[in-house]
Amino acid sequence: MREESGLTLVELLVALAISALLTSLAGTALRLFLTTSQAGSDQLVVLSDQRTSSFWLARDAQMTPPTGVDVSPGTLTLTWRETITDGVHQSVYSQSSENLLRVHSYEGMTSTIPVARHLAPAGFSAWLEGELLTVVITSTRGGASRSWSELTHLRSHGQATP
Numbered sequence: 001m002r003e004e005s006g007l008t009l010v011e012l013l014v015a016l017a018i019s020a021l022l023t024s025l026a027g028t029a030l031r032l033f034l035t036t037s038q039a040g041s042d043q044l045v046v047l048s049d050q051r052t053s054s055f056w057l058a059r060d061a062q063m064t065p066p067t068g069v070d071v072s073p074g075t076l077t078l079t080w081r082e083t084i085t086d087g088v089h090q091s092v093y094s095q096s097s098e099n100l101l102r103v104h105s106y107e108g109m110t111s112t113i114p115v116a117r118h119l120a121p122a123g124f125s126a127w128l129e130g131e132l133l134t135v136v137i138t139s140t141r142g143g144a145s146r147s148w149s150e151l152t153h154l155r156s157h158g159q160a161t162p
Contacts, residue, residue, distance in 0.1 A: 049139040
């Protein structure tokens with residue numbers, strides 16, 4: 001009798017079936033991982049929009065007296081006078097496409113920064129009631145969407161706006 005080495009056809013088919021099953025499971029796991037990662041990334045981007053816009057809006061609004069607020073559809077203008085140098089600051093917030101822009105002017109110098117980058121259409125509105133400024137922002141990216149209100153009490157002391 002002679003001994004033959006190698007695989008039989010049945011052993012080869014079983015090995016191929018096991019390899020196909022493991023490849024299929026690995027592909028499914030990878031797709032699930034990538035989908036979950038993208039959803040998490042979308043949530044982080046929307047939360048970043050909220051954090052950044054809330055910071056700048058609260059900062060500027062707390063410096064502004066009620067007489068320094070001008071609200072028009074899609075635009076919020078905050079104007080205040082610095083108490084030490086008597087310089088005049090002005091911050092204009094407006095939606096441009098998907099961005100909420102803050103244009104800040106002080107003594108002839110102007111800077112523009114996006115404070116939110118993923119706004120929904122008509123995702124920015126503001127209104128003033130007495131000394132309470134309310135701003136509503138809706139940010140969306142991928143499957144993540146978030147709408148929040150920023151309520152800020154305006155400055156009721158110090159110098160009036162120019």
